[in-house]
Amino acid sequence: MTTYNSNEIKRIEAKWQMFWDENKVFKAEARSDRPKYYVLEMYPYPSGKLHMGHVRNYTIGDVMARYRRMQGFNVLYPMGFDSFGLPAENAAIKNKTSPRVWTDNRMQDMVAQMKAMGLSYDWSRFLYSHSEEYYRWNQWIFIQMFKRGLAYKKKSLVNWDPADQTVLANEQVIDGKGWRSGAVVEKREIEQWFIRITDYAESLLRDLDKLENWPERVKTMQRNWIGKSYGTTIKFDVVDAQGKKIDELKTFTTRPDTVFGIEYVVLAAEHPKCKEWTIGKANESEIASFIKEVTKRSLIDRLGESSDKNGKPLGVYVINPVNGRRVPLWVADYVIMDYGTGAVMAVPAHDQRDFTFAKKYGLPVSVVIRPVDHAILNAADMTAAFVDAGIMVNSQQFDGMSSPDAMAAISQWMESQGFGERTVTFRLKDWLISRQRYWGTPIPIFYDDDGNPQPIPEDDLPVRLPEDVEFGRGNPLATSGSFRYYVDKTTGKKYRRETDTMDTFFDSSWYYMRYTDLNKDRPFHPDITNYWMPVDQYIGGIEHAILHLLYSRFFTKFLRDLGLVKFDEPFKRLLTQGMVLLNGEVMSKSKGNVVDPDAIIEKFGADTLRVFILFAAPPEDQLEWDDNGVGGSWKFLTRVWSLIYDRYQPADDRLKDAEITGPARDMERARHEAIKNVSEDFELYKFNTAISSLMVLLNQIDKFTAQNPADQAVLNRACRTVLLLLAPIAPHLCEELWQKIAGQEDTISRAAWPKFEEAMLKRDQVKIVVQVNGKLRGQFTAAADAGEATLKQMALADERVKVFVEGKEIKKFVFVPNKLVNIVVS
């Protein structure tokens, strides 16, 4: 017998990886009578090498894919790369190469590692977003959005790095400086491209309810992100110091019950009216410099931990429409322009922010709701705002009402009076997709003579990334001689071209549909895509809970509205795997606490790595790396190897269930139990307990000795079952034994998943546990399905039980069939 050692493993694993590849074992059928199943992992960024997080992600997906194939599904299980993005460009600058060369090399390395892990991808469907065939259709989708008004350009305040000449994301600004250049970042108002995802806010929120097999956590995060709130928009007359009406202003509130307590109204610094209303006034320059100062600070800075609030009175006033009171208008840094209307009615008595602000600037506080259990709430004594529900006071006809009732009554009344309107507001903002960077999909737009954006004709797609560019000084596209102009083919006229590229989240919002049909002449074929989609099982990190998963849902709804697809949610079942930790900390290169998957594969093989990563923790939990645990997984596979080698003997396996008796019957029952447990666990991704069930079965095999040919047949069955159940988890070892020992001709990857029979799980004798007053006092074996009377008699005959029952009155006898009895005594 060959021993299962490092060298042997390398030979076996390489052998089967080559076999799978050459025989296209995992190729998905284009059309099939079999039911389809689409398993997908979030495609990775080609960072260089696989880390344990990838290993965990792909191992889970691979087990699901292999399991479904064995169950008879036509499985689609593809892989690709999210290969555009800033790191490639930075690496290219650093290493004096092109982003394309750098990226292609990284991808090649990672594909080799994926193959070494034995992942059963259909490599004929490989894709990557920097291929022209892919980004061409990215551009096409963008144009469809543009044509329908969903992609638009608007001025927006962004982080500008003056050294690198590019816009930076908020995450790339550290302590007010660019992360790479170290230059102090400026705030600039620049025209940017946005996608009107807010048009879909309502359906993105509503359809979360359809996603029964998504983690509650992810759905909650998306709900919070979309942030729907019901409230009232109130219209105020704006008057000057003399009381003359000069304009109107709208505010949004979720607390219409507090309108009688308004003491001032605040505008965000970005609100255009701040400047307009102070032009030519004495405070014009004071206000202008305040606005400049506030807007200069980054959003993170402004809304950070500090609860310090700053503001200035504008010198104009508004009239509260509910009681005719004139209150001052302020500008302050605690109001956000892009939520609601950018203007807020301030009620210091009943909102903590307004309270803090009012105290700081000596503004009055007036109570309009009192606590239910206090007759009075005195504004002078308040140290914090009263934000709970209560009883209305100082609110005219609404006095005495409960504040929740008043909320409805007041908004209704304001609506009938014409100055209020019930409104729904979302926190979700439009998606800024333009980047002043090279390594991304060029936005397919040119500007006509009037400067209006026009789509590049679809015949001219793709808008290719030029190769003859210079890196290191801002966006190479903006300085490229060949790229900057679009030439109309028929007229020969030159137009200025859009030189921004797209956020890579745009690329990743539909790649899962592209896998279903990689034809170069279309993004995908509706019929084929409708066959495969939605993705039945999607697996990825929780860090994408909002961005990627929300954008993908949006794309799906958009493409459905275009009539291209028939489904409206892309991912039926979602699994978010937990992080891999070392000594309680997330593995990261910068911390230097990484375990290299290659090193583990080198020493123990891919199968051991796969077993460990699945066995160490349930997939959604954090996983603590443990070298000893890896040793345990290794030992388990070694036992499978040597035990099956040792025990499997050619025998006549034709055997009727009825002929199986004695210890063989127990062996056979253990086999059926294992099939049941593993199958059920796989459905719920409980791979850790599935493996433990396999260990239990293996222990049973170890204990069982075959006395005759019938026993041997039973033993052989058990051995084959171990291989079949373990095949999705440790495929190389199982293929080898399946062929070599069990003498099977076809690959185990195509073998049928075993079935169990309920009848075989039944026992003739069952263990009955005896409790006295709920405490465990004894146990005995009885015939299955024995009646209450029999069990009572047997329980009372137990010596230990007697001690606790003797001399006492039996008040009650509790009986759980085939499980336990409980004798209740006084």
Next chain:
RNA sequence: GCUGGAGUGGCGGAAUUGGUAUACGCGCUGGUCUCAAAAACCAGUGUCCUCACGGGCGCGAGGGUUCAAAUCCCUCCUCCAGCACCA
């Protein structure tokens, strides 16, 4: 602060239609084999009392419901994650 999730041996974790708490694995202890070590194999391993038989106590804390609670209810504590001046 809001939202979601979780607290079980020395460790990773099982067990939730209420019914033998700690499956499976790691570690540890003892043993077999060996000149020795490693590997492998066998036995033991919640805790306290007891030579032992056996018993008390044990699933974050406290209470409750029940014949019976890790599981259901109430109050509280701790940890993790996400969001956070959203009006």
